[in-house]
Amino acid sequence: MARREGPALWAVFLWPGGHHHGAWRLPGSPGADLLSFENYRRMAVEAEKAKIDMVFLGDRLDAWPLPDEYLARTARGARLETLTLTGALAAATERIGLVATASTTFSEPFNLARMIGSLDHISGGRVGWNVVTSYTDDQAQNFGLDHIPARPERYSRAQEFLDVAKGLWDTYEDDAVFRDKETGQFFDPAKLHKLNHKGSHFQVAGPMNMERPPQGYPVICQAGASKDGIAFAARNGEVLFSVNSSIERSREYYNQIKEGAIAAGRSPDEVKVLASINPVLGKTAEDAQRKYDQMQSLLDDDVSRHFAEMYFGIDLAKYDLDELVPEIELPEVGRGMPRAHQEYMLTRARDQKLTMRQLVYGFNGTNIYPKSAEEAADEFQEWYETGACDGFILQISHVPEGVTDFCELVVPILRRRGLIREEYAGRTMRENLGLAFPRNQYAK
Ligand SMILES: Cc1cc2nc3c(=O)[nH]c(=O)nc-3n(C[C@H](O)[C@H](O)[C@H](O)COP(=O)(O)O)c2cc1C
Structure with missing residues (x-):
């Protein structure tokens, strides 16, 4: 098979203390200023200078399910709400895409469509929505429920939620609003549409109280990995984030998504798959290893154990610590990470x-390991050119230096190899990613 050519897509996933659990204690980490807007701003601006396609902001609707004693010794519970943060980042950047996370399980379509639509207007069409369904009981318990609804129920609500949101964004046809000062006519009432949606999860009359967002719809981002999640992604997703343990598994996931998109009547090019690869970088392998070892030395043993138990959703005490990691039976839903x-x-x-x-x-x-800049570039190139993904989401291990290391050490190599763009390709995020402007469902 011919190797693929042209630039890949790149996203930086920012967590204000870094993804590595020890990283907030590094001398260069923002420490007391971790939650400051400045911490986020400088990383977004640096990523934009390197022509990275998007900043990704993750979120969940709880602090973090750790006992207080251990939560008090991690940076994990600290983060800003991502829609609010996106509004501020939109004003601090000009070209880079901004992806905010919001849950369809614990919000209402009218509120969320309005907030995301507003962000698309504020940013001049640079917003993506990471559609999540939330996956733990701890989050459900902040919304009057003891347990998280089962996955099929969550994805069925997500589908209806998204359909309603799109209907609301389509309220005004694209040429409905002209604001003619002479005649006093603001818009053409024949081109305003009420939704009058009555479904199994929502009843929403509409219309929305703003004209269509600059991108029509924000870029729909998602990271489904289960059967329901992949079906949702193949039908609706435009940028998908994936975690796969090998290039072969990533290729399988990639093909599954592209085939799913075709089965859903879409073109495979309408769906971009970004693989999560997260090196701790150094100029040389030794530099990278040193940095990685330094971060590992800052882990707190008890906090690590609790994180591991939280992550896998099981009690790890019954395992012999000196044995090689065995096959471990994992719980179904509601506990642990996806x-x-x-x-x-x-x-x-x-x-x-x-x-x-x-x-x-x-x-x-999650999957953080040391790599020299050259080794990392080789790995990205191999995954991209051999059909394991359309690009990458980098869960930045330590901040802000992890962003600087990527931009200074790896981006020049990628650019020489034609794997990262020289310039943004369009005005909006959608144009930049090569995604079509979505047709308004009411347009004749
Ligand atoms: C890179 C990446 C980032 C994610 N970010 C979030 C997030 O911010 N909030 C969230 O609730 N879920 C997040 N998820 C989880 C996904 O939304 C999804 O629930 C998960 O991949 C499991 O798939 P499933 O829902 O089909 O079981 C993320 C997943 C990946 C791979």
Whole structure:
């Protein structure tokens, strides 16, 4: 098969203390200023200078399910609400895409469509919505429920939610609003549409109280990994984030998504798959290893163990710490991180022949490992050119230096190899990613 050519797509996933659980204690981390807007702003601006396609902001609707004693010793519970943050970042940047996370399980379509539509107007069409359904009981317990609804129920609500949101964004046809001062006519009433939606989850009359967002709809982002999640992604997603433990598994996921998109009547090019690869970078492999070891040395043993238990949703005390990581039976829903993430960590631990002690007490976050800049570029190139993904989401291990390291050490290599764009390709995020402007469903 011919190797693929042209630039890949790039996203930086920012967590204000970094994704590595020890990273907030590094000398260069923002420390007391971790939650400051400045911490986020400078990273977004730096990513924009490097022509990275988007900043990704993750969120969940709880602090973090750790006992208080351990929550008090991590940076994990600290983050800003991502729609609010996106509004501020929109004013501080000009070209980079901004992806905010919002849950369809614990919000209402009118509120959310309005907020995201407003952000698309504020940013001049640079917003993506990471559509999540939330996956733990801890989040449900902040919304009057004891348990998270089952996955099929959550994805059925997500589908109706998205359909309603799109209907609301389509309220005004694209040429409905002209604001003629002479005649006093603001818009053409024949081109205003009420939704009058009555479904199994929502009743929404509409119309929306703003004209169509600059992108028509914000870019729909998603990271489904289960059967329901992949079906939702193939039908609706435009930028998909994936965690896979090997290039082969990523290729399988990639093909599954593209085939799903075709089966849903879409073109495979309408769906971009970004793989999560998260190196701790150095100029040389030794530099990278040193930095990684420094972060590992800052992990707190008890906090690591609790993170590992929270991550896998099970009690790890029954395992012999000196044995190699065995096959571990994972719980179904409601506890722990999503299954794909859990499997990633376990497969990797087994591949590396880690003991349970190394897994449990060295638990540092999701798939973070040291790589020289050249090795990282080679790995990205191999994944991209051989059909494992359309680009990458980098869960930045330590901030702000992880962003600087990527921009200064890896971007020049990628640029020489034609794997990252020289310039933004369009005015909006949609144009930049090569995604079509969505037709208004009411247009004749
Ligand atoms: C890179 C990446 C980022 C994610 N960010 C979030 C997030 O911010 N909030 C959230 O609730 N879920 C997040 N998820 C989880 C997904 O939304 C999804 O629930 C998960 O991948 C499992 O798929 P499933 O819902 O089909 O079981 C993320 C997943 C990936 C791969």
